[in-house]
Amino acid sequence: MAGKQRIVMLADCQSFYASVEKAKHPEYEGKPLVVAGDPERRSGIVLAACPLAKARGVTTAERLGEALGKCPDLIVATPRMQEYIEYSLLITRIYESFTDLVEPYSIDEQFLDLTETARLFGGPEEAARMIQKRVLEQTGVYVRLGISTNKLLAKMACDNYAKKRPDRAGRCRPDASSRSCRTPSSPAPCSC
Numbered sequence: 001m002a003g004k005q006r007i008v009m010l011a012d013c014q015s016f017y018a019s020v021e022k023a024k025h026p027e028y029e030g031k032p033l034v035v036a037g038d039p040e041r042r043s044g045i046v047l048a049a050c051p052l053a054k055a056r057g058v059t060t061a062e063r064l065g066e067a068l069g070k071c072p073d074l075i076v077a078t079p080r081m082q083e084y085i086e087y088s089l090l091i092t093r094i095y096e097s098f099t100d101l102v103e104p105y106s107i108d109e110q111f112l113d114l115t116e117t118a119r120l121f122g123g124p125e126e127a128a129r130m131i132q133k134r135v136l137e138q139t140g141v142y143v144r145l146g147i148s149t150n151k152l153l154a155k156m157a158c159d160n161y162a163k164k165r166p167d168r169a170g171r172c173r174p175d176a177s178s179r180s181c182r183t184p185s186s187p188a189p190c191s192c
């Protein structure tokens, strides 16, 4: 093991609460949706917005009334935390089919250490694509993956590169210079 370069990923579920609601309600497909508290009184805060809602100017943490002002046909779902926890646990089990070293970081972000297992799937990028595909097929949730050699760089790769890329996978090399960061190039469909 000495000197062996680690393969660490941060897997981040995209628009997690909103994605779960869309997965549970196929009739909402193609429609802008937010998860927000107290939709009856229009006074709640937007906890999560799907990409279609974001494209209409809706932002996380704004007041629901403001969001509805920008996007009157917005679908507003009441938060169901137990449902989101169960989805998070299901996604953990999917990650555990790629490595037994999975560390939840938040309800929608988890670290995976694939140092010993990535080669079984053809390498880090190939494993990342398989993880994305399996989570999407089993839950309807899109996952972004930052890939590097430790948790900090994997988180940076996810936040700074994967989020901006259509295939949702970014990689940071250990020296972490901007030139060392790159992304695989295969495209993936847009979510929402």
Ligand SMILES: [Mg+2]
Pocket: 012, 013, 014, 015, 016, 108, 109
């Ligand atoms: Mg997320």
